[in-house]
Amino acid sequence: MNFGYHPEAEAEYSAAALFYEKRRPGLGADFIDEVERAVEQILDGPKHWPEIEPEIRRCQLHRFPFGLLYLEENDEIKIIAVMHFSRRPGYWRKRLAKFSRKHARVPTSAF
Numbered sequence: 552m553n554f555g556y557h558p559e560a561e562a563e564y565s566a567a568a569l570f571y572e573k574r575r576p577g578l579g580a581d582f583i584d585e586v587e588r589a590v591e592q593i594l595d596g597p598k599h600w601p602e603i604e605p606e607i608r609r610c611q612l613h614r615f616p617f618g619l620l621y622l623e624e625n626d627e628i629k630i631i632a633v634m635h636f637s638r639r640p641g642y643w644r645k646r647l648a649k650f651s652r653k654h655a656r657v658p659t660s661a662f
Contacts (some may be wrong), residue, residue: 552594554628557646560620563633567617585612586633589619597623607631 556564564586572579589610593600600608609618620632620643632643 552597552626552628554590554594554621554630556630557632559643559646560630560632563635567615567633567635571615582615585614586617586619590628590630593619593621593628597621597628609634 568579568582570579571582589612593608593610597608600610603609603620606622607620608622609620611618616636618632618634618636619630620634621628621630623629631646634643
């Protein structure tokens with residue numbers, strides 16, 4: 552199974568890793584490792600994580616206050632947000648609104 556990040560999710564991921572690295576050397580790398588483990592878990596069992604909205608699931612990181620929001624489409628995982636839990640809920644929905652496909656799925660071209 553393949554996966555990809557929405558461009559804004561990729562930007563969130565990079566910004567969070569840089570933030571943690573500035574706070575303490577090595578912490579950014581720890582964050583990256585944690586996200587990579589979460590992606591592997593998602594790929595191993597994409598339906599394991601709870602749906603927070605129809606077809607949108609959230610995999611919560613263990614060490615950091617983040618979750619990966621994703622959907623599964625055509626044997627591909629599409630990560631739509633690397634969301635900090637103190638951020639306003641639903642901010643990521645605008646990433647789906649511009650897409651007209653059924654259930655506002657993110658098209659492959661966005662990745």
